Each structure stands twice: as C-alpha cells, then as structure tokens.
Amino acid sequence: MAKPSRKYHQSSGETGGRRKLALVASKGSLDMAYPPLILANAARMSGIEVEMFFTFWGLDIIRKQKMAKLNVATVGNPSMHPWFGIPTLLGALPGISALATWMMRRQIKELGFPPVPEFVQLVIDAGANVYGCKMSMDMMRLTEDDLIEGATVLGAMEFMDLTAGAQILFV
C-alpha cells in the first residue's frame, strides 16, 4: 500500500543516479535487429535513458539504404530448424532465405511490431540516442548521410565516456 509518488517513476541506477542502458547492436539480420530495438523502447517507456551503438553489421539497422531490406539467414542459423522446419542443407537453396524473411516479417506484423525503419524512428522519437560506430563506417566507406536522420557518428571511446555507469547489453 503506497500512495502514487514520483519516486516510483524515476528509475534509479545502482549508483543512485538515473538508470541508464547502453545497447550495442552488432548484427544486421532481421531476427537480430529486433531485440535491441524492443529493449531500447521498453527502457524509454519506463523512463530509463538509452544510448545505442550500432557497430559492424548492426549498422545496417540504421542505414537508410539497408534498414528496410534486412533478411533472415537460413544457413548457419541454429534456430532455423525447429521453428521454420528448414534443415540447414535446404536453407542454402535459392529463395529459402527470402521465404523465411517473408514469413518472419508477417509474424512480426501480426504481433503488432513495426517494420525496422519505423521501429528505429520510434526509439529516436522516444528519446534514445542512436550512434553509428565510426570505425565500422570508415571501413564500409559510409558517412552520416547514409544513416537515418537523427543518428550520429561516434567513436568507441566516446561511447564509453557517454555510458559511464550505465548497464551495458551487447547484441
């Protein structure tokens, strides 16, 4: 029994300050794009600060040219067999990855989750800070213009400075 109070809404971190979550998204497949976005959104809805670092293949999630075209890998993905009933050997056949991608997009939609580009916009609008890893971008010859509006380029050390005291999740 407790009356409504502000103290139940300001999520405090272990150090007593505001709770902050640092998410590192390193994979660019459709199935691995959702976990960091869902966690970021849930954190923001709970009043937790969020810093998101997209590195290596994870950059595709925030690349204008790629974000709407993420795929599910059917080869080398151990979760494929029980869920989709696609044995690894068959997964290598032309069109199977496209089929799995199509199936997953449909399931995501049925669950009420937005497509990746809309989801990234959602977490940006919710106040999550979104960064592209500078080193990965240099390697892929990308500039900030290649990223969704609102995302900025950041070095790994700068990200460490920004996330002092935060809880870190690597996806």
Added chain:
Amino acid sequence: MTQDILDTVDFDKEGYLINPDDWSEELGRAIAEALEVKLTDRHWQVIHFARKDFQENGEPPGLRRIAEATGISMREIYKLFPDGPAKLAANIAGLQKPTGCI
C-alpha cells in the same frame, strides 16, 4: 485539499490503483498532482484513451497504440509524461503498471 481523495481508495506498493473501477477524473487529477504532472487537454486525451482501451482489452495500452489512436506524436507523449510515459499515464488513468514491450 484535492489530495484527500487518495485516502479513500487502495493503491498497491508502487502507487498503482488496485481497483480500476474506483477511478474518477477527480481521482486522476489527485494522482497527477502527486506525480507532479500538470494535466492539459492533451494529457486527458491520452488518459481517456488508456481507460477506454483497458476496458475493451483488459490491459493498459502501450505507447505506440496510444500514439496511433490519439494522433499525438511519440515525441509529444514523452514531453507530456516525462520519466516513463507508459507507467505515468497508466498510473494517472488508474490502471495497473503496463507490462508490454511496445
């Protein structure tokens, strides 16, 4: 003075109203005051939708649902209810703490 109404109903250990049927606009105003949220017409739009949706679906709506139904942008919702809009809106609307992820 408006805070007296808070003593007439039961809250759980995090300050969420236990029985959603105990809610009234007056109680909503008192909860908002306790949570330091100054209510405007835009807040009420969110609160009334949250209650209506709860009555229809049995759980507090997530923010995306609220934004789509009310036409209030996500950015504005976060400005209206700083520090966790999903929880604050549900709290003021006399609903349980939301558990959804979108």
